[in-house]
Amino acid sequence: MPVGIGLVAASFVDMIKKCGFSELYSWQRERKVKTEFCLHDGPPYANGDPHVGHALNKILKDIANRYHMMRGSKIHFVPGWDCHGLPIEVKVLSELGEKAQDLSAMEIREKARSFAKAAIEKQRSAFIRWGIMADWNNCYYTFDGSYEAKQLRIFYQMYDKGLIYRSYKPVFWSPSSRTALAEAELEYNPQHVSRSVYVKFPLSKPAPKLASLIDGSSPVSILVWTTQPWTIPANQAVCYMPDAKYAVVKCSTSGELYILAEDKVTFVASALKTTFEVISTFSGADLENGTCTHPLIPDKVSPLLPANHVTMTKGTGLVHTAPAHGMEDYSVASQHNLSTDCLVDEDGVFTAAAGPELQNKAVLDEGTDVVIKMLQASKNLLLEEKLVHSYPYDWRTKKPVVIRASKQWFINIAELKATAKELLKKVKFIPGSAQNAMADMMDRRPYWCISRQRVWGVPIPVFHHKTKDEVLINSQTIEHIAKLVEQHGSDVWWTLPPEQLLPKEVLSQVGGPDALEYEPGRDILDIWFDSGTSWACVLPGTDQRADLYLEGKDQLGGWFQSSLLTSVAVRKRAPFRTVVVHGFTLGEKGEKMSKSLGNVIDPDVVINGGQDQSKEPPYGADVLRWWVAESNVFTEVTLGPSALNAAREDISKLRNTLRFLLGNVAGFNPETDSIPVNKMYVLDQYVLHLLQDLASKITDSYKQYDFGKVIRLLQAFYTRELSNFYFSIIKDRLYCEKASDPKRRSCQTALAEILDVIVRSFAPILPHLAEEVFQHVPYLKEPKSVFRTGWIATSSVWKKPGLEEAMESACAMRDAFLRSIPGKNAAEHQLLKCFSRAHCQMLQAEETSSTSQLNELMMASQTTLLPQDPPAMPSDATELRGTFLINLEGGDIREESEYKVIVTPTTKEKCPRCWKYTAESSDTLCPRCADVVGGK
């Protein structure tokens, strides 16, 4: 909770109430405005506590929304949650332990639902504490019946267009979760240890073109290398690269002949701790029509086949191909009509088809071991070594996955890619590089497996024939199911008897209620399909396109992609106009945040403080928000105590500026006391000129979602231009002139404008502080809410390029003067300026003055303008010379102009009232003060 500006903290709550903080979203929805800004909230997963990753994302969104709202758009922002899926199901089941095995599908679903609901409530209240503007009573949830029904209709539209099909293919399979997984549900473990093997495949029929190279005196084998020996039993072929060079070598240890890529000869020989003598080399294409023998099954032939996925970076340049266990292997198999039979079941153990030695053995454990022993026994194993490499793990169970062919539902991405990529070109990406990254990720994805063998999700709405391999799905069945789901939620799929899930017309065609030939399928949809269809369920209007999607970079292969693909499939357009992509949050030194490292930062502890408040002080929501805004969110974002302390320091400097502004507009009423711009002090006009420049740069930065730049601009302005320059100069006018003196009103006019611009500039970032300030602006009328009164309004008359030039030259002299008296009081000096350009006359009409604008700027005792050098230089004088640039001809040409300043100690005494050295003696007031005091 921030400490109030002259307020006690307790009234923070009052302040939030007074300015209508929580009703802001509904207030702005009711406004009659023409433009709408729609930011579509990517639903966070309804699992676990709110964390800094959420804070980063939600606060960025809120800053964007508040900015657009202040600029006059009606904001459409409906927060949502992704509520289904394996992570929740696994968590619920693991909490139940042994008991979980006896649960029915509906029992699991009920527990999963209440688990998700509890997580949602925790997250929602955190998001509210962070100041996120939304109607928190009207959010979207992927487990709502109405949402699920829309999703089922989208599924059918895609099915109807032939974009969704059922097929037998290799997919990532998690034995520990007993389900297929999508790429986005994998985590790569870089420390995974595999037992890699070099294996011989004896050549059974040399390729015709190679016959001459091999004399038959020694056995010849193809060499392959694999990190997954358990896939060898499923081998159907060995692939080569037709364009590459291969070699026949003689092994100095065994005397046998081996075939491998020429480039790999040295590497493989040294791995096998032997030497190879190259007998001859040939082109990969010459391997055509050759075959070898399966290393474990002597009567099985493994053909040599060309393939372009073969790489030379790893292995031998000859690739063991098991179509059931690799996506690329599978496509080779489809081209060459190879068997894709899978010898591994849902639990990741070998089936009976793998043979008695392997049956029931887990492929990643004992199964691997037995395969290696079998290779040894068949004398085809050349080497086994441990390999540490990056390997996919189930993101929830943290156990390794395998690739395994099974019957699943797929989206035909190939069909959608060209259109999707074309549409992507018209989307604005920030940063721009994310556009290609997303297109690349889409390119790398051959198909999208959308079925899961779990229960916590939306059912795939099809019926399977009880005996034949046929499915039942049509517009009538879908409409019937969607209506049921809309009313009662997707539980009906598990609770209603099958005959009620079918409409009467269809039921009678498929055996009627008593002899129903079909049963409901037991697969559910991938949660990326759930969330990917959110555009259809949440976005407003007929257009259903958001102005902005804003998520972390992991969504380039996740939600951004599933949203684009489903939207392109159904209606050939992108669901977003702009996509902003941010990095991840990391610990202070750039390390991952993890419980084991103890560097996890709980956003609630940031706001309210930890157990030991001396170590974890309460920073308040605005510190969290400032940290988000000032970070370079387009790369990784680091967070730790020093970042938070720095943010707090920054805000406290900003508060000092605001306190000065608020204090000095007390007693000022802009309506009656303002001074017209042209009558203002030149300095005050100059500061307004700088202010309009700042305002336009800040607005541009918000437009680009570059909030870090907003903060940098703002900080530079209030430290450099205000605190160090303007405020220090005008203090005398503010504190010592008569309250109603036009000179004082002139700078108050500027201060009121500065206050307004600054508060609006940071309001989207620090809404609490902005509202707090507004409660304290003396002359503001109700409603005292910065968010209900629009964006920064600058006046075109503030823009004065000519003035800027005059001020810059005067400031150059001022800087030279201040540099010449380091550590001394400028007021104890007087200046003689041998410089009489029009600039200076604008600031001082008299020859000598201690009250002119020029003298105020110099903060000196008095300033004298001389038309030429004085006849004799005073003995105690310092002469300063320099140049500054002046603009000629509208700023196109810049010319150096010289100046000379003579500095001498003052001859006057310090006025007891204003402390300027302008008095005749130390116990009399200076003429100005005498006037002010006398006038009272």
Ligand SMILES: *[C@@H]1O[C@H](CO)[C@@H](O)[C@H](O)[C@H]1NC(C)=O
């Ligand atoms: C390989 O076999 C195919 C089909 O039998 C044949 O058309 C082709 O000419 C053969 N290639 C070589 C190099 O023998």
Ligand SMILES: *[C@@H]1O[C@H](CO)[C@@H](O)[C@H](O)[C@H]1NC(C)=O
């Ligand atoms: C593919 O292989 C199967 C069995 O292995 C065979 O019955 C079928 O005729 C083959 N098809 C083609 C096009 O070669």
Ligand SMILES: [Zn+2]
């Ligand atoms: Zn005085």
